Each structure stands twice: as structure tokens, then as C-alpha cells.
Amino acid sequence: MSEIEVEVVDSADLAVAPETPEYVLYGGKGGVGKTTMAAATGLASASEGTSTLVVSTDPAHSLSDTYETEIPTRPERIRDDVPLYAVEIDPEDALERAGVFGGGENPMAGVEGMLPGGDDGESFTGMMPGADEAAAMQLLLEYLDDDRFERVVVDTAPTGHTLRLLELPDLLDSMMGRMMKLRTRFSGMMEGVKGMFGGDEGAENAGMGDLDELAERIERLRGVLRDPSRTDFRIVMVPEEMSVYESKRLRAQLEEYGIPVGTVVVNRVMESLADVTDAPEDAFVSANVESCEFCKRRWGVQQDALAEAQDLFRGNAVARVPLFADEVRGERMLRVVASCLA
Numbered sequence: 001m002s003e004i005e006v007e008v009v010d011s012a013d014l015a016v017a018p019e020t021p022e023y024v025l026y027g028g029k030g031g032v033g034k035t036t037m038a039a040a041t042g043l044a045s046a047s048e049g050t051s052t053l054v055v056s057t058d059p060a061h062s063l064s065d066t067y068e069t070e071i072p073t074r075p076e077r078i079r080d081d082v083p084l085y086a087v088e089i090d091p092e093d094a095l096e097r098a099g100v101f102g103g104g105e106n107p108m109a110g111v112e113g114m115l116p117g118g119d120d121g122e123s124f125t126g127m128m129p130g131a132d133e134a135a136a137m138q139l140l141l142e143y144l145d146d147d148r149f150e151r152v153v154v155d156t157a158p159t160g161h162t163l164r165l166l167e168l169p170d171l172l173d174s175m176m177g178r179m180m181k182l183r184t185r186f187s188g189m190m191e192g193v194k195g196m197f198g199g200d201e202g203a204e205n206a207g208m209g210d211l212d213e214l215a216e217r218i219e220r221l222r223g224v225l226r227d228p229s230r231t232d233f234r235i236v237m238v239p240e241e242m243s244v245y246e247s248k249r250l251r252a253q254l255e256e257y258g259i260p261v262g263t264v265v266v267n268r269v270m271e272s273l274a275d276v277t278d279a280p281e282d283a284f285v286s287a288n289v290e291s292c293e294f295c296k297r298r299w300g301v302q303q304d305a306l307a308e309a310q311d312l313f314r315g316n317a318v319a320r321v322p323l324f325a326d327e328v329r330g331e332r333m334l335r336v337v338a339s340c341l342a
Helices: 034-047 063-067 091-096 131-144 159-197 208-225 241-256 293-312 330-341
Strands: 023-027 052-056 084-088 151-155 231-237 261-269 317-322
Touching: 023 034, 023 208, 034 052, 034 063, 034 084, 034 151, 034 231, 034 261, 034 330, 052 131, 063 084, 063 330, 131 151, 131 208, 208 231, 231 241, 241 261, 241 293, 261 293, 317 330
Parallel strands: 023 151, 023 231, 052 084, 052 151, 231 261, 261 317
Antiparallel strands: none
């Protein structure tokens, strides 16, 4: 197979991803292989003895297929030999458990007019990026705080959903700031009302403690996502022009939130396994770009995309995963992918 005709980048020019990040998030457009990368990373991490939770926030829920075992809607250990845990967040289950975000009666009923959008009749919950996504964020906060796990690997939903999830902390931060101002503004009035009608002195702060705690957790999440020593946000793409530019937009949007991208994973590259890992390749078939006209044309498309990606993502650590003839499922294939990511 011919060599990739792109400029060789000196290793000194590449950013160094954290060697053992506490949190690894895979993002990118749908269908590029995020679930595969998350599953492989989680298995490799657990195999090193690190208690690892793999979380899927993607409604498609292909994590079960990738691991070839049923993944529950609450974190459970899925391997006896290694400390590997997994969970597929179910939107309906998440809404039932969501507390201040949850289904049922709107906890903000009656104050919409005092919040952004409320004066034109739009309800507060209608302003949310999505109730199911809000609930998923709350569960993710819970899992990140869980002492059982030394590392959390997140298979995020496709790009648009991921950005809406990442937008939520800012929205909630703004919401709670307004609520705190309202509480201060009306505290004097409420004291008078309670004095007149014999109200409970603690009624004013009912429910506010939960919001204060949530605000603290959101701030911790913000700090974690913005700390490259603790979190590696990895963009997954395929070597095609549209995927390259979609990934560029995702990185730019992440930067707006102050979230650095540590690693870029280029998946399904038509190259020999020997070019990217020491894993044995005797059982894997590589595309023949010399005699197969279709393979040759696809290889040309990929070369152009790889050159674009190298230019756009200069400064990021880059990992390449070959295009496999077989679907990546089960432990054997996942370990090969993990060796490519390493």
C-alpha cells in the first residue's frame, strides 16, 4: 500500500494528551465510530486495573452491541476479570430520576415571567436545550462524582446533541444566578408575609439547598472539562472532507466553552494495521490500492482529507485507526483498536 502523501509532522509540534486522564470524552458527528473508541478505551483502561465506567449518552445505544453484552441503564460491572463498568443512559429513566430537571410538574411554574423568555409566554422548560439531555447531564454529574470509578469514559451523542449538553451548565448557571437574585430581592418581603401569617421560617429556602448543591456540581463539571490534566476531549472523524470540516467546527465550538481538545482520532483509514500499531495483523485484510480501482479512488479521497486534517489540527495529538474488513465488536477487535489509540 502506498504511503500517505502528507507532510510529516515532528513530534515536538504535537500536543501531548494526558497519559492517564480521569475523564475521556469522545465527540463527533454520528456514525464516525465514537462508541467503538469509547468501548476500546474503557476495556484497555480496566485491563490495566483502573476502575473504569463507560457511559453512553447516545440514544442509539450501540454500546451493548459493541461489548456483546447487555448494558444496563444504571452503572453496573460488566466484566468479572477486570473492573469495567458500563451504563447506557435511558432518557425516560433519566427524566424520572432528574430531580430539579425532571418530568412531572414544572418546578419553575409561576416565575417564568421573571426569567429570560418568560414574558412572551414561553415556559421555562421550553427554554431548556432538551429535558432528556438535561436529565442526562445530571446523571453524568452524578457518575463523575462516584467514588467507585477512577476513570470515566463518555461516548457522547452526535455533535449537535453534545454541544447542547455542554451548553446546559452555562444555561443553568445563568438560571440559578437569577434565582439567587430573586431570593435576595424578595427575602425581606417574604419575612414580612411569614410574620403576618405565621409561616415556617425555613419555607423561604425550601428547595434552594438542592439548587445550591447542583450549582456547585455544575461548577465542578465546568472545571473538570476545562482542565486538560484531568480531561481529554477526543474528536473522532473519518478521512473525508465533510467530516474534517465538521470536526473543525466542533473544535471551534468547544473552544468557545473553554474546553480544549486533547486528541483527534481519525477512524477507518485505508492503511495497513502495521502502520499504526504493533498488534498482529495476520488475521486482518487490508485494502489493495494497487489492483483495486475502487480502493485506489477511495485512498485518494482519504489522502486529501488526511492532508486537510493534519493542517487544521496541527498541535493536537492524532491517532489513526485502520478501516477493518469486519465490524468492530467483541474483546479481540476492541483490543486491537485500543492499541491503535495508544
